[in-house]
Structures are given as structure tokens and as C-alpha cells.
Amino acid sequence: MTLLPGVRSATVDTDRLRMHYLEAGTGPTLVLLHGNLSTGRFHEHLMPALAARFRVLAPDMRGFGDTEPKALDATRGLGDWADDLHALLGALDLSEPPHLVGWSTAGAAIATYARQWPVASLTFLDPVSPYGYGGVFADGTPAHADYAGSGGGGANPEVVARIDAGDTSADSPFTVRSMLRALYWSPSFTLPAEREDILVAEVLKTLTGPDGYPGDATSSPNWPGVAPGTRGILNALSPKYCHWADIVDLDPKPPILWTHGTADLVVSDASPLDFGVLGAGGVVPDWPGADVYPAQPMVTQIRTVLQEYAARGGSVRMEMFEGSGHGPHVDAADAWLAVLQDFLPS
Template identity: 45%
Template structure:
């Protein structure tokens, strides 16, 4: 990719028995390991500026997930939830000789980090959830995780915006339409008042356009449904992997040992929210999806309430978590308020 990186951040290709993974690397090779996992329709490039300003004493890596950035393209088996991603991470850590690591995940990366923590709790020195998706998956559940529809209709690959997917596949870096990657990033990845540096925004848009589009990757396939809104998850691809049909990390509360958890979010987030513009229940309530059956049948998913409930139970069971809410910040606290985010992160890592 022709995307300029900060001078202190380099790239490396690491081949395991599962995948050839592209990673960004910064810091001291002998320092405390931190792994930063990106979100959907993005890549490790979204962490680079933060990585450049992490002080001495840390070894920071940020992988491109399969089907993103410069990593190898392999399909995602949605019936395994996000385990294709977490098993890729485990193989990567083994190859790099990382026996323990502080793991941070942004958006869908937060869901991946939670699943990794459930499967490998003894390896984590800390768990950082940045604008994380709910432990009950994305869309279609009530507060306690109960599905709104028996087949999880209204979640998965069929809910992706067709124009956005088409323009993403074309590598459209323009701002000529509301559905272009650049326009979607400006409208939803950040808060309404955030202004990008022109060179950085170009790098981020190019990174978005490395996303592999198709049934096996983003967004995934779909199945017809007799239940509102008429489409249910398929078995392949990223959006199906995070459907509550296949994704549930609420048993994070029971892991042993329990690494400390930091949850960072913005109060102006429109993607992960109790009123998310990407949730069928909220779109139906807002009149954007026709024939909404009503709040008794299909309420908006209370994503942040669900995360808080699970983390409160985590604390009740002997764990520890801290919630940091950034005012007037959207979906990307580490990009919108990098100094504040870095301070919060480093304070957490040194406790």
C-alpha cells in the first residue's frame, strides 16, 4: 500500500501455520508487549499515529486481520463467531514469542479481544475495549441478550449498505457520494466536529479500501427470512461472524484469571450506541426501515448498557474494570483525542 507511516513505525510480514499477517511495529523489542486490533472496514493503519507516540518501554504491534490491510486473504467462517480472528492472533503471538500481552481492540476488534480473553485469559496483562461492540453481538437483542427474532433476522451480512459495499469494492476514495468510504468515515467513524488532517484522512480512506469484499469476507452472505426485516444471517463473512446468532462473549464474566479491563468510548458514537444508526431496531424506530414491528418485538439494541452490565458482573465476580467516556467524541477516541487516549491507556497499563 502506498500509505505513508510515521517514521518510528515499521511494517513486518509474519507467517504462521494459519496466515501471513502484516503487522505494524513500534517501540522497544524487549519492552512490555501491547497488541492493537483494528475494527471493521479499516486496518492497522488507524493505529499508526498512536503507536508513534507511545513512550519507551513498550513493544507495540498492530496486525491487519485476515482480509484487511496487507494480510493474507482467507475467508471467515461465521459459524465460529470471531474465532478465525482470535486463532490467527494466538498463532501470531506464538510466532513472535509473546507469552503475555496487553490486548486492545477497537469496535469489532473489541469483540475479538473479548473472545481472545475468554479463550486465553492467562496470557493477558490487560484488556482494553475501545468503542467495543456489545458482548451479545451486533444488533437484534434485548438488554439481557435475548434475540428479537428466532432466526436473528435483522443482523449479519444482509444489513450492509449496498452502495457502500460497491464503492468499497471499487476502491472509491472520493467524497462524491454519501455512500463512499470517505463520506462514511467522516460521518460515522468520528464525531461531527472532528476535522482530519488532509494527509492522514487520505491514508485512512486508502486503508478502508483494502478491505476484501465478498461473501467470505466483508460483508458476508445473507439468508431470506419470514421475520422482520426480511433478512437473516448467512454462514460466511465478517458481519455474520458478529451476529448474535454466532457471537456471544457474555461469559467473559467467568474467566480466570481476570485481567483488568479498560473500556474507552465516545459519547457521540453513532456506530456502537444504544441508538446506533447501524442497528435494525433503531433504524426501524426512526422510520428508516419500513414495517417496523414495534419496540415490544424489535427494540433498538442497548449496546452500551449491555457492555456495562457484563463488565459490572465481571467486577462482581472479582475482576476490575474502568469506564472512560470522552465528551463530544465519536467512534474513534484514539484518533479524535489521541493525547487523552494515550494518557488513559498508559495510566491503565502502569497500574
């Protein structure tokens, strides 16, 4: 594994699982947590600059990368990820409250962590909604009691098949390379070819199946016919199990930075991955209508919860990155890094 200068690769046995992580620098602990279908290497390019002030860690979370492939209990939401992170910090003898950055799925993980252990700060990077992903109204109320339309059953089976086949091509919209280009970054952004190859290879390490991506599923009498199971990452993101709106109750309240790309197609008020949007567009037939199954206003939900956090005495900084996609830390890396550096204490 060829890494950027100053970045090291290591593996440690914790009391929960064997975890692989990247590390750089010395000083206060700063942890960069990746999201779904990614690994710690999606943060590697940020680490040399941050290493001047922090001991930076970018672990591969359960189900991804070179960390031991163990099943994820979706009924705990992102509780397994939060506990795994705490076990990692313990194994490395890092006891001071860490600064946590959570991208996408990991937004729920860092919020879950902060409900259990002290943190120095929280940075939400295009996080999953505080009410999970799919099938809820603006206030988090589920469209159906069984949370139909969320969880592992919503994954495209061709995506899983292409990962299992180790497909590095862009021959289909459902290959890893095509999804990186279409969903992760701004359409106007192009990764250097060597870097894109590295990130494609990282995603292809994903643990697939009922214990990993996408997870298991159950049938439902409610539209669109599938409901969440109990295992794997997409079920952990279902509103049935994933909810971090209660972050407003934290006491004390760590400072929060929320950064988001305005052209994010994954976490959006009109995401093309949301069954409410797919139904309204006729892509999934027999949509019951917006009064029964609306598009989930994910960004609005994030903003509302963080505004309440501020109203209750917390410090919140919000930064929108115009034209950026789901990963402004990549497609607007310099600008995003400057915001993070300014937010973190000197």
C-alpha cells in the same frame, strides 16, 4: 509505504495465514487491534508514544489491509481473529501474556482470545456489544429465533460497490471517505488531509464479498426479511455467533479498561445502523414495534456486563470521552492515549 518515525512494517507467515503488521518499540507486548472496515494503520499515530514502554504491534486482521485475503468463518464469531492473533504472536516468538486493545469488532476478538489464553490486560475501545450487533433485547435474547436483522444482509450494497470501485471521493454518504467523517469520528473533528487519504486507501484494501465484507446472508420470514449467513465479518458480529458476556467467568480476571465516545453512532443505545432504530424511524417499513424488535441498548449492555465482571472480583476502569465518536483514540487522541498509558502498568 511511508510510516511515522520508529514504526516498522513487516509480514510473517503464521500457521494460519500470512499476516501484515506494524511494529514499534521494545518491551512487554501491547497489541492494538483494529475493527471492521479498518486496518492497523488506524492505530499508527499512537505507536511512537507507546513504543517507549512496549513492543507495540498493530496487525491487519483477516479480511483487511495487507494480510492474506482468507475467508472468515462467521460461525465462530471472532474466533478466527483470536486464533490468527495467537498464531501471529507464536510466529514472532512472543510467549508472554500480551496487553490487548480491541477497537469495535476487535472487542469481541480480544474477549475471545482471553477465554483461551492468558492476557496481561484488556482494553475495550468502543467495542461491539457483548451480545453482538442487532436484533436483541437488553438481556441478549434475540428478537427472532433466526436472528433476523443481523449479519451480512444488513449491509448497504452501495458501500460494497464503492469499495470495489476504489472510490476515494466524498460524492456519496456511502463512500469510505464520507463514512469516516460521519461515523468514525466526532462531526467536529477533521483529520489532516494526508492522514485521511492514507486511511481511505487502507479501507479500500478490504476483502469484499461473501467471505469478507459484508459476508453472505439468508432470507427470513421475520422482519426485516434477512438473517445471518455463515461467512464474512458482519455475520461474525451477529448475535447468532458473537457473544462475550461470559467474560465475567474468567479466572483469573485480567484488569479491564473500557473507553467509549459519548457521541458514538456505531455502538450506541440508539445507533442509526440498528434495524430497531431504522424501523422506529420509518426508514425501514413494517416495523413490528419495540415490544417485538427494539433498538439494541449496546452501551448499556457493555456497562452491565463489565459491572458484573467487577462484582465478581475483576478490576474495571470505565472512561467516557465526551463528544467523541466511534474512534476516541483518533478524535481525542491525546486524552485517550493518556488514559491508556495511565491504565497500563509502568
